[in-house]
Amino acid sequence: MTVVLEKPEKSGTAEPVAPRGSRRTVGRPLRIGVILVLWLVLFAVLRGKQTLSLAAADLTDLHRWFNDVNDSIGANRDSNPLFLYFFNEIRLVIDTLAAFVQELISQPSAGRPLPQIGWLGVVGIVGYVSWAFGNWRVALLAVAGFTFLGLQGLWQESMDTLALTLSSVLVALLFAIPLGVWAGLSDRFHRIMTPFLDFMQTMPTFVYLAPLTLFFLIGGASATIATVIYAAPPAIRITAHAIRSVPETTVEAAESLGATRRQSLTKVLLPMSRRTVVMGVNQTIMAALAMVTIAALIDAPGLGKTVVQALQSLDVGTAFNAGLSIVVMAIVLDRVTTAASTREEEARRSKNRFLAWRRPLLGAGAAVTAVLVYLSHTFVWAAEFPGEGGLGSSIAGAADTTTTWVQDHLSGVTNTVRDALTNGLLNPFQSLLTDSPWWLVGAVLIALGAVLGGIRAGITTAVCVGLLVATGMWSDAMTTLASTVVATALVMLLGVVLGVWMGRSALVDRVLRPSLDAAQVMPPFVYLVPFLALFGATRFTAIVAAVVYAAPVAIKIIGDGVRNVPAATVEAATSAGCDTWQIITKVQLPMARGALTLATNQGLIYVLSMVVVGGLVGAGALGYDVVAGFSQGQLFGKGLAAGLAIVLLGVMFDRITQAAARRTSA
């Protein structure tokens, strides 16, 4: 499960606090220290009182009310006009779309035992489209990637996944682009949309999967809609951002030439922001792919199903195989859309002599593709991927051997690390959070929010704390908070070490980047089994899983930050006699401070998005509550409340760290 919040816009939105801020920062560490000392003192006195803890099977009135609403929807869905004329219609349209795409590339259709377009046709189309919108290098990558999917013996599963991804992205963009344009043009609409987008991205998918099947039934429509809810926000945000970044003077110039609002939108704003909008599409595709394994829990076909089924019998090899296919597909789609977004620019820069040939070549390519599609429609050898997928089984075998070796040889070391971190850091911190009275922790959070992020962040924190108490999940939320903070600290440690290394050396960057991409896209379900073997069913396993998922983002952001430190500054420091260590600690890291806070923000949000996965491997608390709500009817309301608590934690952290980032960069 990913949360792809894009970077908070650092330019333009900075609040005018700079002049006063510089004087205030002197006292900030001191004030934080005072707050923490006060907390420790009061904790020692009040330990164990008013902790608002709730046993695993206990419910509050709010939870019961959620249950009742859920039940009454289920009971009335066949008679309620809202269902008959609204939800059922939506379902019909989306189901038709999903079924159409599936019959095209993945499922048998219209009396044929195979889909309309076979593997050769799909590979042809993918290659041609990548070449036409990108360049020949990504076309080569795309063809190789898709062929690899077939060689793994997972062609049909991959196409099911691609079909689900394509139809969700299509539906998502249908809403996201207009909403994004609107949010780009209107400040007020932007303000209204932002909390909704936060909500859509941080609410754990497990929470709304079961209700979705209630509204839209089991099958393609529900899977598509679940994916759309999760994948649309990045496109909305990035489109709005793109529209906003078009220079005002350009728009004014167009208006002074007599362009109407509509004209300036279609002739100026949209064309000028096209490149960024394509990046939004890219992010939406990535988010949709991240949903593949989760959607498999409501019977969405494809690679996710293979991963989930393999997990049941602890078959690491097979799960890894399917996970690898998801990674390959994600990398291909990512590179192709990225190339598409920069194509025009590149074409203009390189005075390619083939430019004149482009049109005829495009035509010829289209003809070849058409022939390939025809062949794959007609002949079995071109429709069904040949071979037994031998590559897949040897990769699975290798993955199995590796994990067994790691489990056998490393579990002694890992247990030591686990116990040291759990007893030395996690347990004391968790008991500080869960055994203090709720109002004390709440007050500390609000005070920290106000000191780090300013008055407005303080107010947001206060609201979040109040709502957290209202969900009835306070104690579990604090347990989750403890693990989240520890995981984020580890993420930042890794982020600084590897990020600085990457930022200082282009070679390291090139070597590390693909594995960072893979770690982000590989479904967490795949590495749960080996991690369980190494660390057991503990909170620590959940923390490790979260770090694997969240560290790449932090590393990339810090790497960029370090690289962007002006070379002249570094040279000046070198000539002044600084050694490498001094340059890093005295020049590069301080100057990349904005990147560090941004990395903390993204690290925290990404860690939070793994809370539910943590619930599957022994982390308990909110993650377990959400999973339990998905599994048991009488816990539905509690699961929903736990999901809301995760959203509240996310919003709270996001607002504090963003405000803090604005203040440090100002």
Add this chain to the structure above:
Amino acid sequence: MARQARRWRAGAAGMAVLGLTLTACGGAKVGDSSSGTGGGADGSAKCGTFNLAVNPWVGYEADAAVVAYVAENDLHCKVTKKDLKEEIAWQGFGTGEVDAVLENWGHDDLKKKYITGQKTAVEAGPTGNKGIIGWYVPPWLAKAHPDITDWSNLNKYAAKFKTSESGGKGQLLDGDPSYVTNDEALVKNLKLDFKVVYAGSETALIQAYRKAEKNKEWVIGYFYEPQWFLSEVPLVKVNLPAYKAGCDADAEKIACDYPVYDLDKIVSAKFAKSGSPAYDLVKKFNWTNDDQNVVARYIAVDKMTSEAAAKKWVEANRAKVDAWIK
């Protein structure tokens, strides 16, 4: 320009030639071979589509594999398997998207909601499987300390079961949240010095036991039979105070073992009335824990596809299968 156009034309012609060549040496056409199985078509007219829920554990997968195999090959139904958790599968009865659930573990709450409440589901009799729930320890532990299988000795060993998660007490590991469990009440009412720790998934539970047996670690936790994993690591059940009818009436005060569940089948009310031969198959389907474990083992340990596993079992047990479809 003219030269370019000529090249373009030449290119297109080349493509067309290439295309024709490829077509000429084409080979088998899509749909050629499948028309041979037309015999199945009129068979499936009688049975139609059979929507079978597949709940996420391997034992259930074994049930579903065998029933689906028989329905497809003997009754010529078109079987659509749907991978769903229990709660969602039951929801599907009302909307007509699920016809049958093959292995129901108690779930009185769901029965109340969908059978007596919404009346969208009906019972279709026992599967013949006995569901046993309880606390289990790895075999090496039962061998080294035979008295551990009596619950009253558990406190003696509590300190050995301590982990980083159990807050100074012994750890009792529970699994997936959809399991039927009274463990928190049991620990409290039997005055055991243990804390229930939720692993959160069956995968986590199995991995814990597997590792414990391999490295001789101390683990006690929730488990159940029939389960394929028991054929890999034969866990030993710990005896809790014996179950008597009614001793689990008050969930807060439970201090006795779990009852033996007669696992049963649930079908949608519509499906029961449809007259489909698949319904008769589901109703008559009945086998033993050993039968299920054999098929589950084919799937989980021998890594056969569920079709291949079902085929192997059905061919070896033709007599049992024939009794279901008469």
